[in-house]
Amino acid sequence: MISEEHLYAIALRECSLIGDINFHKLIRTFGTAEEVWKRAKKEYTKTDGIGRKTVSDIGNEDYLKFAEKEIQFCEKNNIRILLRYFNELPHLLNECDDSPAILYQKGNFDDSLQKISIVGTRNMTSYGQQFIWDFLEAASSSKCISVSGLALGVDKEVHEQSIHYKIPTVAVLAHGFHMLYPSKNKKLSEKILEEGGALFTEFNSSRKPDRENFIQRNRIIAGMSPSTIVVETGFGGGSVSTAAFANDYNREVFALPGKITDPYSQGCNQLIFQNKAAAISTVKDLVDSLGFNHSKEKVAELFPYSEISIQLTENQESIYQSIKANPQVSLDDLAQMVSVPSYKILPVILELELLGKVKSFSGRQFSAI
Structure with a gap:
């Protein structure tokens, strides 16, 4: 009221x-x-x-x-006016020191569900798109809400695939409800509401989508969720600011790594390199890290591989079997067991580590995995 x-x-x-x-x-x-x-x-x-x-x-x-x-x-x-000092904002956003005094809401929002913010470049590649499909499919068995910014590219894909997988989705706007920017997403915004999602903005109906509003909007995207995923972004992209806000709020940040030559992976790689985001290795690991109660069915990996046994060379097999039979064996003891000088064993152990067969410990000790 x-x-x-x-x-x-x-x-x-x-x-x-x-x-x-x-x-x-x-x-x-x-x-x-x-x-x-x-x-x-x-x-x-x-x-x-x-x-x-x-x-x-x-x-x-x-x-x-x-x-x-x-x-x-x-x-x-049919716009709700939420006041922070009435504790009407989404509860995680309410905890942020710079959260909006007033937030305008259209549609439905179940604050009891876990939120996950997903952001990225407007110039999404097929790599980023495939990740969004795989992740949201994996998350669809959990009761969660996706949060993004209704921009073209990654944001649009997040909202569309959330709707496809029956996940409620929230779009945070950088302008008032008197318009919809970009206009290409007007039908998508209507679909979000039809499918039980919500639109939020801190801007009143006099506010246009000015450039500075988008950075301001990003803090709400970061503030609404315990975790933010950066799919693809270039150096200095808007999504980097969302990650910065999430870090300031002491929230988890994940980034999808990519080739150093790919311009829209460079921002993600930089976040990972600067320890401002955890690297995403597989969708399964990400879902586990987020604590989603996903189904017991196997979650497809982001980088799938065939479950085949690795054929070791005779030298690798000999050293591997010796390590397997003697957990946390030292390098010197191993050299005595196989009658091979330690300097010749080390390269073979490195090969076994890269194959995921052996793990090294401090003090030059090794165990089979």
Whole structure:
């Protein structure tokens, strides 16, 4: 239900120097947006870090008139107005210090379901597309919600495949609900709502998709989920900012590695190299890491391989069998067992490690896998 408090909250957020953080400071001091509206201009010194200039716009009747029109627009278009200080935001987003003071919602959102944010480049390749298909198919047996940004490329694929696999999906917009950008995705946005998903935005109906809004939007995508997956992105791509927000919020970040020569894998590789994201090796491992209660059926691997026995050379087989019979055997003891100098054994052990047959430990000790 839209109340008078919503009116004052919208008006307050329209003030030129009242961003989300200052909004929260003032609410903590005065209790409600209505009280801030009535008292803050005279009593601003009660709030640390708030000066006369910050509150100079508060009380402007034009903002109240705007708020009235905004509420009428929301009522007409079945838009919910969520206030952070009423604890109405998605609970994980509510924990973020810079979460929006006001969030507008269309559609359905079950906050009890696990969320997973998936982002990436607008220039998606078949490699990224195949990963999205495989991952969402694996996740479809879990009760989860996908979150993305309704852009072209990776975002669009995430929403479409989520719908295909009957996974509720959330799109976070970089503009108000008076329009849909990009217009190519208008039918997709309608489909998201029809299939039980939701659209969110922190921007009111006067806000266009300005460039800076997209970075701001990305913090909501990161904030809504415990984990963010970066599928493909170039150096400095928008998805890198989403990963940065997720890191700041102490959330998990996963990135899909690719060839160093592929421009839309370079951002992912950099995140992994800088320890800002965990590398995705297989879809099964990713699903396990996310803690999804996936089905007992075998989850296809991102990089599938045939289950065939590896044919070892005679030299490899001899050393492997000796290690297998003597777990955590030292290099010197192994050299005595097989009557081969240690400097000749080490290259063979390295080959066995690369084949996944042997694991090394500190102190030059080895065990069979």
